[in-house]
Amino acid sequence: MSAQSPIVDLPCALIGFNDLVALLHALFIKHGTSPEVAAILAHNCASAERDGAHSHGIFRIPGYLSTLASGWVNGHAVPRVTDVASGFLRVDACNGFAQPALEAARALLVDKARSAGIALLAIHNSHHFAALWPDVEPFAEEGLVALSVVNSMTCVVPHGADRPLFGTNPIAFAAPRADGPPIVFDLATSAIAHGDVQIAARNGERLPPGMGVDSLGQPTQDPRAVLEGGALLPFGGHKGSALSMMVELLAAALTGGNFSFEFNWADHPGARTPWTGQLLIVIDPSKTAGQSFAERSQELVRQMHAAGLRRLPGDRRHRTRAKSLEAGIEIDAKALQQLRELAGE
Amino acid sequence: MSAQSPIVDLPCALIGFNDLVALLHALFIKHGTSPEVAAILAHNCASAERDGAHSHGIFRIPGYLSTLASGWVNGHAVPRVTDVASGFLRVDACNGFAQPALEAARALLVDKARSAGIALLAIHNSHHFAALWPDVEPFAEEGLVALSVVNSMTCVVPHGADRPLFGTNPIAFAAPRADGPPIVFDLATSAIAHGDVQIAARNGERLPPGMGVDSLGQPTQDPRAVLEGGALLPFGGHKGSALSMMVELLAAALTGGNFSFEFNWADHPGARTPWTGQLLIVIDPSKTAGQSFAERSQELVRQMHAAGLRRLPGDRRHRTRAKSLEAGIEIDAKALQQLRELAGE
DSSP: OOTTSOOOSOOEEEEOHHHHHHHHHHHHHHTTOOHHHHHHHHHHHHHHHHTTOGGGTGGGHHHHHHHHHTTSSOTTOOOEEEEEETTEEEEEEEEEEHHHHHHHHHHHHHHHHHHHSEEEEEEEEEEOOSOSHHHHHHHHHTTOEEEEEEOOOSOBOOTTOSSOOBOOOOEEEEEOOTTSSOEEEEEOSBSSOHHHHHHHHHHTOOOOTTSEEOTTSOEEOOHHHHHTTOEEOBTTHHHHHHHHHHHHIIIIITTTOOOTTTOOOTTSTTOOSOEEEEEEEEEOGGGSSSSOHHHHHHHHHHHHHHTTOOOOTTHHHHHHHHHHHHHOEEEEHHHHHHHHHHTTO | OOTTSOOOSOOEEEEOHHHHHHHHHHHHHHTTOOHHHHHHHHHHHHHHHHTTOGGGTGGGHHHHHHHHHTTSSOTTOOOEEEEEETTEEEEEEEEEEHHHHHHHHHHHHHHHHHHHSEEEEEEEEEEOOSOSHHHHHHHHHTTOEEEEEEOOOSOBOOTTOSSOOBOOOOEEEEEOOTTSSOEEEEEOSBSSOHHHHHHHHHHTOOOOTTSEEOTTSOEEOOHHHHHTTOEEOBTTHHHHHHHHHHHHIIIIITTTOOOTTTOOOTTSTTOOSOEEEEEEEEEOGGGSSSSOHHHHHHHHHHHHHHTTOOOOTTHHHHHHHHHHHHHOEEEEHHHHHHHHHHTTO
16 A cells, blocks of 8 residues: 555445544554544544545555654654744644644634634644645634645745745635535645645546646646656646745744745655644634624525535535445445554454 | 726826825815825825736726715725724724725734734725735734735636626735845736726737636626626636635625625616725734744745746836836826816816
């Protein structure tokens, strides 16, 4: 189950969400994390798999194990939270993963948002190797509005530049609504997510045009040419590029983390996780006058449907989630067997 | 100087920035605003003209006058500021323009951002008819990071929908840097700004492909077909569309303002200004540990230049500004004469 031995078109097995979490929990502990970190990463990774977000599900496990084995990230890190101001929290992830850093600050962040109306969490010295929507969705489930940005590693050519500088630098947003699950999106500011390029390469598929360039800076639709010395383009030309720049400023300059181009993992063969920063902003919409926010966002959804929009951002994930929770999560049988072996079962 | 009598290719006159502000100040007062509102709008509009942001400079004056004459907007409105929480301010613009509402709250907003680390300004019952960058740039000049979104009026078809629903819904961002003017961008989440479509129509130019649809929902490059019953598309496909949806949620649902599709100006012939809301978030980056934010953002700029980027967002505006302040602002001579007549000079 390494990047070199792709698994395609094999029989599927079904596994319950809690069973997958338990399996991944055991796997992470066996490969160098504390039980606390293992619990958080296992839940995060199983959630992505449950929701059909395959590029951030068990597909990521080899990368996690390889980066842990390399000593690049500290799987036992205990985040240090600093209460800076009534709306401002800082977390030093201590060279660990970003998700435990967020978890360590979550309760205080929510308290601050409810009290001050808005609160900011600046995480630095952190490694983010997962989807970004799991970081914001839980706030919306509590009635809060949340926005997060994280920078990653140099692989995107800024619009108008000659060579890559930015990361894929996603933006995720979540907002509650009255009659359904939160409105959630998570978009890479690159034209395509890095994980999707890896999956295309694994499956031998070509990329749509406009996604990337090869090692000579020429446009290419070959995912391997992008991965081997090439680079991605930002989405939406100069606008997506400006947003990617903003993510560098917010997730790195504002948190005290590294820019996407600043870390050097040359001494850690097998390292896969960008060592950067992450910013979260959480807002309490009950501070607004008038009708409740959730009623208003529901009205927007109603009108989006009336305008002919069949699918909202997040809809597909929620449908897959419901199916997975009812019938079990479909996983390639060989991959599941390999996970069990890696977990020592 | 109405939309029906385009002015093109005529001799240019030069006017100093302060003289243009004074001229527009007199003009606004004469056409239905208080001196306080006139001062703010005149400075805003002259700044856009000074910076070469023509779609939001004196090009907008006919629209301002038409909307004021229609009774749609209150040119004498006195904004009401409510101090909601340590990081949350609300302003009722009282059916006036958004810029005086921001001005009324600015000092308190800066105090809150410096004290809480982050602060939010929710403006509702407001009309925004100007560029968005002038709203954020001054915060960065004080060493703060600022983000603003404003929704507008139905003219953008959500990605995957059949008919328009969103506004052009711009996002503006400003951040200080050590060795130069702030990093500032202001981007419509539509593929093109509405003002640029109007200018293309005025000048008889065609639009690039992918910008808009005609009244039947078919792709068109004719700006008049877009303006007359057609609509714009979001930039960057589903990603730009998701961001536009976020702007509706932040600028309207979160402020208590109207969505872009909610107001009805049918009873106010000549009305031009969207009656919606605006959100600003201001962050104090000095709350971060480590090297100063301005040094870090300067490092990003250095690396962007080293990657071959010749022009940063905002560079062209700053160059035009320097030229305008030295040599005067170039304005079409007939247009300047018409401004003087409208101002009663």
